[in-house]
Amino acid sequence: MTNPILADWQTPFDIAPFDRIADSDFAPALEVALAEHRAEIAAIADSPEAPTFANVIEALEAAGGALDRVLGVFFTVAGADSNPAREELQRAFSPQLAAHFSEISANKALFARVAAVWEARADLELSDEQQRVLMLTHRGFVRAGAALSGEAEARMKEIKARLAVLGTEFTQNLLADERDWFMDLSEDDLEGLPDFVTAAARAAGQEKEAAGPVVTLSRSLIVPFLQFSPRRDLRERAYRAWVARGANGGKTDNRAIATETLTLRQERAALLGYDSFAAYKLETEMARSPDRVRDLLMQVWAPARARAEADAEVLTAMMQEDGINGPLEPWDWHYYAARRRKAEHDLDEAALKPYLQLDRMIEASFACANRLFGLEFRPLDIALYHPDCRAWEVTRDGRHVAVFIGDYFARGSKRSGAWCSAMRAQAKFPRTQAPVVINVCNFAKGDPALLSYDDARTLFHEFGHALHQMLSDVTYESVSGTSVARDFVELPSQLYEHWLEVPEVLAEFATHAETGAPMPAEMLEKVLGAANFDQGFQTVEYVASALVDLAFHDGPAPSDPMAKQAEVLAELGMPHAIGMRHATPHFAHVFAGDGYSSGYYSYMWSEVMDADAFAAFEEAGGAFDPDRAEALERHILSTGGSRDAEDLYLAFRGRLPGVEALLKGRGLIAA
Structure with a gap:
């Protein structure tokens, strides 16, 4: 029988036929797809024709279609609906895929052809996007070790394979601790x-x-x-239990994995001629260097710590009024902060939550996208990978734009956190394809499902990523959607959070789950007034994690990451009652893969821009100003990585922002 993953998908919008795919289909499908990709790469590398942009760079863009299809389906279900079979497959696939892509980056004949096109670029009359794709392709080969040879080349392959295994183990250990x-x-x-x-x-x-x-x-x-x-x-x-995830001893303990990962990353950077892994990683980001990252974080740390320490004194006094002596502990902060918010802002989470129904917040995120970009959303009745999932067709002026899938509820088979991914990215080459985009969250189930205000912000955040994918309008998939610098990718998502706080949005969509009544005006005013409540705590826990991540990678790899973490926090003067948002053994952003390693700061780097970008709307005609919305789509959301991130922001705003907009936005300095 034909493998359903590889067969033509006779489904609406060419969505994966999840109802026909069994776990036993993945391994044979991957084997076929890898063989097909190897043959495609060999044909490019061994071609007797003179290297051109078309027969090298565009040929690489067109290769791997079957592999993209297999991995798009597999990693969707492996992250959001895992089971023992899928976990075993992931452990097997990780080194296999690392070896496959190492083999491509180490192909001397292929790299020679890429380099030949790169050297001839001035005479090729390429479009701006083609020049960008050529640069990124050549740079990617160099940074992957294509110029290495001999023992260095062999060692690089070993490092990549081992890092892939370690990242998978880290993720699965964390999932096991959270599930059990x-x-x-x-x-x-x-x-x-x-x-x-x-x-x-x-x-x-x-x-x-x-x-x-x-x-x-x-x-x-x-x-x-x-x-x-x-x-x-x-x-x-x-x-x-929450902070001990990944550090409980036994087979799910992640501390040794973190140590080995950091050591291998440092060795990888050294093989490529960099002083540190952070220097290697940040070279291609907007920040460019560890010093610029540290400077930003420390500008924020001082006022945030001062605010947190002042807040801790208030909470400690409240605790002592309850007859509890001794210091305020981390398990006390949320409890007394919630009581303080109720006392100072008369805002009760229990009273607020019925107004934040999941379905109504989804409607709100769609309505804002409609007003800003003209997008419309029609529910689809199609087979998906879990009964909790739902799907919509996205159109504009009657034209199909994308399929959007939402998977919102927490379950034991899903890793923690929230994320956006594209099972298929937008492209026009080698064929036109519309994106299939997924938002995955971990909200508590209910009838109806009710969100906290932070949950609602998460929903808008992930939908901002989805818009970046759905509104992409480039030729080549390698620069489509969210394929941008890591410290730029969070700009669209964090910017979109601001529309949740637009009073008219909450007034229309924050309706009571039982009565249907809109949120009372005084409650709405309190919600917006308390938007910056507890920002000292939230900023400190985040910045501490970002600084520990940077310290891990900016210099020799620590022999004991837990000791290094403690050293960094002590030097910072970390408040006793606040823990890192992500301690090392469960810091999946950094250790589940290379994505945010040396890059956890990027949320704050993007926040510097998102505060300034939303101000551009406010300075114009308001949150839904059509000219600003058109500029946002034209310069940022539609362009993907087809231009340098700094150039894109300058085109939208006319200047780069300073950290003051972020500090004011968080209420850490006077507006």
């Missing part, structure tokens, strides 16, 4: 918790087949539990 731990709650333990938390705990207990309600390590459950449970002993137990 839960804390049983008695009916007495539920006392003081809002209805939405007890409902989520009962639903989680059913999923875990427990005797009653439970707290799991899903962020959408454990954070509200820490906010509302008056039981300090239970908060401590839950918090300690």
Whole structure:
């Protein structure tokens, strides 16, 4: 029988036929796709024709179609709906894929042809996008080690293969710790918790087949539990489990993996002639150097730490009023901060949450995209990889633009966090293809599903990434959508969060789950007034993680990453009651792959721009100013990586922003 992954997909919009794909189909499909790709690469490398942009660079762009299809389907389900079979496949595929791509980057004949086209670029009359693709292709080969030979070349292959294995192990260990731990709650333990938390705990207990309600390590459950449970002993137990992910000893412990990963990254950078992995990694980003990253982070650290320390004094006083002596602990912060917000802003999360229905927030994100970019969303009834998933056709002026898939609920088979990916990216070469884009989140189930305000921001954030993919309008897939500098990729997503805070958006879509009534004007005013509440805490936990990531990679690899983490935090004067947002053993951004290694700072680098970019709307005709929306699409959302990121922002705004916009946006300095 024909493998359903490789067969023609007779499905709407050429969506993967998930209902016909079995786990046993993946390995044989990958074997065929790899063989096909090897043959395509050999034909390019061994061609007797003189190298040209068409027969080298465009040929590379066109190669690997079957492999893209297989991996697009597999990694979608491996991340969002894993099982033991898929985890085993992922462990097998990781070194196999690393070896395959190392083989391509080490192909001397192929690199010679790429280099020949690069050397002749001035005489080729290429378009701006073609020049960009040529530069990126040549640079990618060089940075992958194509110019290495002998022992250095062989060692580079070994390093890449081992790093792929380590990244997969790190991810699967973290998923196992998150999936396996839960804390049983008695009916007495539920006392003081809002209805939405007890409902989520009962639903989680059913999923875990427990005797009653439970707290799991899903962020959408454990954070509200820490906010509302008056039981300090239970908060401590839950918090300690949360921060111990990946550091519990045994086969799922990630500390040795982190050590080996950092050592291999440093060796990889040295083989390529760089002083540190951070210098290697940041060379292609907007920041360019570790010093510029550190400068930005430290400009933010000082005012954020000062705010957090002042807040800690207030929370400590509140705790002592409850008769609890001793220092404020990390498992106390969320609880007393929530009480303080209610007292100072008269804003109660339990009262707010019924106004933030998941379905209504999805509608809000779509409505903003319609007003800004003319996009329309029609529900689709198609087979997807999990019953929780839903899909929409995206159109503009009656023309098909994309398929958008939303997978919103937490479950044991899904890794934590939220992300956006494209099962198929937009391109016009070698054929025109519309994108298939997925947003994956981890919200607590409910009937109806209710979001926290942070959850709602996450939904808008990931949909901003989706818009970057859906509105892409380039020729070559390698520069499509979110294929941009890591410290630029978060600009569209963080910018889109601002539309959640537009008063008219909340006034229309924040409606009560039971009564349907719109959010009262005074509550809306309180929500917006409290938008910067607890920014000292949030900024400190983030910047600490970013500085630890940078310290890991800017210099010799630490022999003991946990000791290095402690050293960095001590030098910073990390407040006692605040932990890193991502401690080393569960820092998946940095250790699950190379994506954000030396690059966790990029959220803040992008935030410097997103605060300034939204100000451009406010300075014009308001949040939905059509001229600014058109400029945003033309210069940023549609261009992908076809131009340098700094040039794109300059084209949109006319200048680069300073850190002041970020500090004002977070309320860390006076507006």
